[in-house]
Amino acid sequence: MINDTLFAEISSVLKGRLTRSKSELDLHGRSETWFAPAPPNAVAYPETTQEVAAMVKLCHAHDIPVIGYGAGTSLEGQTSAIRGGITVDFTRMNSVISVNAEDMDAVVGPGVTREQLNIELRATGLMFPVDPGANASIGGMAMTRASGTTAVRYGTMRDNVLGVTAVLADGTVIETGSRARKSSTGYDLTGLLVGSEGTLALVTELRLRLHGQPEAVSAATCAFDDIRTAVAAVIDTIQIGLPIARIEFLDSESVRAVNQYAGADFPTKPHLFVEFHGSQSGVAAQVKTFGEIVSDFGATGFEFATKPEDRTALWAMRHNAFYACLALKKGCTSVVTDICVPISRLADAVEETAADIAASSIAGPILGHVGDGNFHAILLIDPDSQSDLAQAKELSRKMAVRALEMGGTVSGEHGIGMGKTGYMAAEHGAAWDVMGALKDALDPKNLMNPGKLVPPRDS
Template identity: 60%
Template sequence: MPHDTAIAELKSLLGDRLVSSQADRDLHGQNESYHPTLLPDAVAYPETTQEVSEIVKICAAHDCPVTPYGAASSLEGQHLATKGGISLDTSRMNKLLNVNDEDLNVVVQPGLTRIELNEELRATGLFFPLDPGANASLGGMAATRASGTTAVRYGTMADSVLALEAVMADGTIIRTGSQARKSSTGYDLTHLLIGSEGTLGIITELTLKLQGIPEAASAATCRFESVEEAVNCVILTIQSGLPMARIELIDELMVRGFNVYSDAGLPEKPHLFVEFHGTPSAVAEQAALFGEIAEDFGATGFEHAEKTEDRNKLWTMRHNAHHANKALAPGKGIISTDVCVPISKLAEAIVEAQDKARDMGLSCAIVGHVGDGNYHCGLNVDTSDAEEMKTAKAFVGILNDSALRLGGTVSGEHGIGMGKTAYMHAEHGPALAYMRAIKTALDPKGILNPGKILPATNQH
């Protein structure tokens, strides 16, 4: 192997926590999307920031790539070792280090998952509100600037991280930010590293904002005759300033998937799933106001879920959208992609996506965190059929071009990884050169998660 010297030194450092078995390499080379299996040469399981630093120093000395690995729930291949080297698995760095309940924040290691965090916080009356669906690691969520169903009220990871610790490409350990809620000192390195997908530094600790568990919560579903009416209901709801905790669009094909996979028994029409947080009176008022708006757009079939178990059942069904989509075409794979547009363009964008998918003969189920203009398309594709894959990728390109034309972005949630690098120039133009300059300055040898975010210099 080309990185034998680095691997031998890492073996001396980590012992049996440096693994090069075929089973471990296979596990770390797979992904949940259509990207090819890409195996690392070995997998490292550090337990401390200092160990991450020593790993990176050894790899830097031998030009050995290092690819951070969290829960492997990313959909654009962010955790895949495109050039071999070391897969740095943070699963053993999974401790809750400190809860500062009076300051409403918590300090965690990156391998802790968001569900594990909330389980540990349960007795405090606080919770971490971001919910991307998958039980993602918090380090991975920061590295990909994740969001999810609750982003319309609580924001994204970019809004939730107060401070972090990171190991840079030469092994230096840095700390950015503080427990203070704001700062006017220096360059904002915290937010430079958030969303950098492990290409500028490896996050080893996070200080996260917490929220008080709401006194009351209520969820509801309703259905519409068309996607356009459902989305226009969302637009007016947001423009009216109604403080939604979640507002999710489920198109008719995705509803069919829920019926097949979860025996949901829903009429196969576009639905909105919504949730309200606050005091009992505020939640009741919000639900009533939303109901009035929705009825103006022809909504029917209102079903309310106020018990915790009923709400959990509803959102579990929503979070299983990937599996429900697969149930529509057993044996086929899923290409899952997302874009985000200004809220005023949302109806136009989604209807256009549905029409284009039908024209191209593709099965495309749409779900979306539509309260912030973000929606996801899941394509059922035979990944072994070159022509079908070509058509699906052409659709993804059209979707991206449409988002940019409407003033949006090619990804509001999944990130760039290795899957959307081809669209970076179209979205960022001359700014891409400055991104390259930052990468070169912070990682001159290019060892941190190579092949991600930045396109090849001849790729436009």
């Protein structure tokens, strides 16, 4: 428990930026999806690494759990304070600390959002490409090893974080990695922390790899008669090595949702949303090749968007597809899945998932970043219906089992949190126990975001 004396001590370290306001606790305890509210006992707003370290030392001494919090867009209950404690909101640590244009890297605080960073990079000719859709914080994106629409070309957060500054469970501050593009000096602690979901440390600075802004960009949409031909077109596109920047799939139900939500008029058929980056001639060649591929699969309605405002509108529709799908069923919540399979099995995985959903009594639009084999089913449920929840969980289980049988993973980008821990042993076997051993070594009191990602513990 956080008694008044401890609250005052931590508040002093943070210069008063610690609150027990009910509205703040409720805000930080809710989830974007089906998980029940789990508010913390207090919310902290640090501004420096030193403040985080001092606060964590006090929490360690008094056995107080600590939960990192970015923009609150995680989907697997990662920020839920299921054992109470202090939620550490990094909103105030949102500075772009340095940009090294010549080396194409930057140092940022964890509270910087991806949109904020790219606005500050505009004049440099550089960009940070990882785009999970939501305007997520960079720290949160690193902790869930996020990816998104551009991962097919630019990689995930794993590929774009060069190093971090982190505060361990006892308040020790460490730095991992460097600004060099490679190193052979010991364990890859950066790789360990990226994707750790705050269970090992709180990250207070990130060193990021930047990329050049493309000379030319062109986006397009096209429709297909059925799911299999749309996905088969994606497979062919990837297998010939076409350097496409984004290639997104929406099934008919997702397209219907987008039309209703955004006032669009796409044909109610499976669609691909694509984008090409490069030189003027390179983009023209990519568009021509892609057009030839999809024509072979019967694509229709090939529409281009080359003006920045048109591309922005197109991708805003894709990014808001989650909320568009929620709007299909008034008052609903969702169980959101995000399996990833080898590209050769993608069509089978999507079709079999669609058949399972069709055989159930709940709706489940399918969409995803199919260029790297990652897709989602947004399973819409009545929050008061245990039957809906049970069906959604069973559909999610079938997807997870299918992904593993196909050599894939139960989560391509959303992470594990507390929603997918039940699949970790099946995917990782004894390696999951190794993750637990690492957790024990770095956080023996189990205070860093307890109850998430690693095997359950009694404490």
